[in-house]
Amino acid sequence: MKTVFSGIQPSGELHLGNYLGAVRNWVALQEQYPSNLFFIADYHVLTQPYDPKALPGRVSEMVLDLLALGIDPDRSLLFLQSSVSQHTELAWVLSNAAGFGDLERMTQFKDKSAHNPEHINAGLFTYPVLQAADILLYKAALVPVGQDQVQHIELTRRIARAFNHRWGATFPEPEVALTNMPKLLGLDGKAKMSKSLDNHIALSLFADPKKLRKRLAKFATDPARVQREDPGNPDVCNIFTMHKAVSSEADLAWVRQGCTTAGIGCVDCKTRLAENLETHLAGFVTKRAELAATPGIVGEVLDAGAVKARVIASETMREVREKLGLWPSR
Ligand code: AMP
Ligand code: TRP
Numbered sequence: 066m067k068t069v070f071s072g073i074q075p076s077g078e079l080h081l082g083n084y085l086g087a088v089r090n091w092v093a094l095q096e097q098y099p100s101n102l103f104f105i106a107d108y109h110v111l112t113q114p115y116d117p118k119a120l121p122g123r124v125s126e127m128v129l130d131l132l133a134l135g136i137d138p139d140r141s142l143l144f145l146q147s148s149v150s151q152h153t154e155l156a157w158v159l160s161n162a163a164g165f166g167d168l169e170r171m172t173q174f175k176d177k178s179a180h181n182p183e184h185i186n187a188g189l190f191t192y193p194v195l196q197a198a199d200i201l202l203y204k205a206a207l208v209p210v211g212q213d214q215v216q217h218i219e220l221t222r223r224i225a226r227a228f229n230h231r232w233g234a235t236f237p238e239p240e241v242a243l244t245n246m247p248k249l250l251g252l253d254g255k256a257k258m259s260k261s262l263d264n265h266i267a268l269s270l271f272a273d274p275k276k277l278r279k280r281l282a283k284f285a286t287d288p289a290r291v292q293r294e295d296p297g298n299p300d301v302c303n304i305f306t307m308h309k310a311v312s313s314e315a316d317l318a319w320v321r322q323g324c325t326t327a328g329i330g331c332v333d334c335k336t337r338l339a340e341n342l343e344t345h346l347a348g349f350v351t352k353r354a355e356l357a358a359t360p361g362i363v364g365e366v367l368d369a370g371a372v373k374a375r376v377i378a379s380e381t382m383r384e385v386r387e388k389l390g391l392w393p394s395r
Contacts (some may be wrong), residue, residue, distance in 0.1 A: 067229065069094045070239075072104040072206035073148070075123040076115065080267035081342075082249035085310050086211030090244045092135035094209055100263040101141035102203050102374060103131065108146050108153065109196070112189040113181065129163040130271065133353035144370030146199065151378035155198035156191070156267030162227040163194045167220055197221040200377050201236045202230075208239050212247035213257060215394045232388040246310060254285035254303040270346060271353055278339045285325075286331045294360060297324040297331070304331070308338055 071124055073083065095101045108257050110120065124145060135184055136143055146152050168174065171193055178185040196217050200208055201224070218241045225236040225388050251258035252266035258269050268280055286304055290297035299305035308320055316337060323329030356362055386394065 066100055067098055067206040068100040068102065068203050069098045069207045069209065069242075070102045070104075070200050070203050071209050072106045072199060073127065073131075074106045074109050075127045076110050077123075078114065078267070078269040078271070079127065079134075080258055080260050080269055081307065082211065082251070082258035082267070083260070084134065084247055085246040086244055086268055087132050087209055088131065088136075090209035090242055091131075091141075094242065095137060095140045095208065098207070100134075102144070102205070102370075102377075103136055103141055104144050104146050104199065104370075104374075106146050109192060110180055112186065112192050112365055113177065114184055124367075125363045126225065128366060129353055129356050132356050132362075132366065133349045134270075136365050138369065142370040142373050144364055144374045145367050147176045148367065148371035149202075149374050149378050151202055151375070151382045152195065152198050154382060155202050155385065156195040158226065158389065159201070159224050160191060160194045160197050162221070162224050162231060163197070164179065164192075164223070164227075167223060168193060171220070172216060193217045193220050194224070197224045200239050202381050203224055203374075204236055204237055204381065205239050207242050209242040209244075211257075212222075212243065215247075216242050217245075234387075235243060235384060235388055246306070249306065250303045252280075254288070268342075274339070274343050277342065278336075281339050282332075282336050284335070286334075290324075290331065293330045294327050298329045299324050304338055308334075308341070312338065316341065 069091075071087065073079075073087070079088070091101070091103055105124055106118065107124060128143065131143060132138070143233065168190055174190060174192070177189060197220065200218070200221050208214075208221075218239060222238040225238050229235055249258050250256065258267050260302070266280065268277060272280070281304075284304060285295040287299070287302045289295070289301075299308075302324070305320060305324070308317060312320075320334055320337070322328070324334060
């Protein structure tokens with residue numbers, strides 16, 4: 066029985082990149098696989114500056130977002146990383162199967178430490194080991210994530226292999242599941258859309274439509290299209306990439322024809338995209354409002370998920386302790 070496992074940090078509002086690059090795959094896979102676990106990676110948040118007072122609210126918002134997008138607690142476990150203590154327990158064990166040089170090569174570590182040089186802590190460095198523990202604790206076979214996480218999943222495979230080699234076959238090597246849009250670009254059309262680094266420029270999924278339009282207005286388009294009368298190339302334009310995710314064939318043809326002949330301007334193209342995004346997201350927005358009005362729902366879902374996740378996690382840790390030769394705990 067294959068297990069699907071993935072997670073997200075509660076470090077900011079869920080954005081279109083999270084949805085198109087990862088979460089819509091979680092929803093699709095939960096229809097196909099019998100065992101699905103999705104979690105909120107709150108321990109990972111500690112590696113970067115954050116506001117402890119705002120964290121509980123962020124977790125709660127993220128749970129509502131995920132439920133609204135279609136994560137179904139009857140099919141999937143949804144839980145909080147810090148509620149299952151075996152994540153950090155296994156992370157220590159796995160840090161003895163992770164290569165120092167491998168961790169040094171992680172591009173996310175390099176990027177985040179360059180972005181925040183006064184905040185390079187050991188947790189940021191060993192973060193991928195905790196991520197490996199998250200996945201291996203449930204012996205996951207499939208991990209749906211965006212492109213930026215692929216290197217971490219490859220490292221997880223190496224860690225699983227090293228553990229199995231040293232202490233005996235225990236963990237399967239998980240595979241990555243990507244969507245057809247594994248890296249959605251952000252405001253400048255160059256760097257990926259990101260909630261933790263550039264919260265102010267990501268396209269939040271549940272933002273009010275006016276705000277969405279305003280943000281979209283600032284997004285870069287084909288850099289070669291300087292004047293309204295210059296023809297553009299949709300294939301190098303981030304706005305067209307987003308159209309492909311939410312617009313009809315007729316609208317895609319309208320953009321291609323209009324952009325390449327300068328028949329339409331970037332403003333027209335963005336206005337149509339904003340309308341189509343709104344239509345695409347309308348059902349989620351309604352569902353989220355219903356969920357937000359249901360008292361106690363977040364706590365109930367997280368508690369039920371944690372109870373079940375702990376059963377699997379403690380069985381894996383029992384097996385790991387035995388393999389390691391640790392004295393049996395009672
Ligand atoms: P994060 O926001 O870093 O916690 O990421 C949560 C999930 O969304 C991970 O699977 C990421 O790989 C994915 N993701 C984040 N940003 C993007 C993006 N710009 N495009 C596609 N996927 C993304
Ligand atoms: N590192 C992931 C991110 O920033 C979140 C995450 C933590 C995760 N543990 C995981 C994703 C395990 C998949 C599997 O997006």
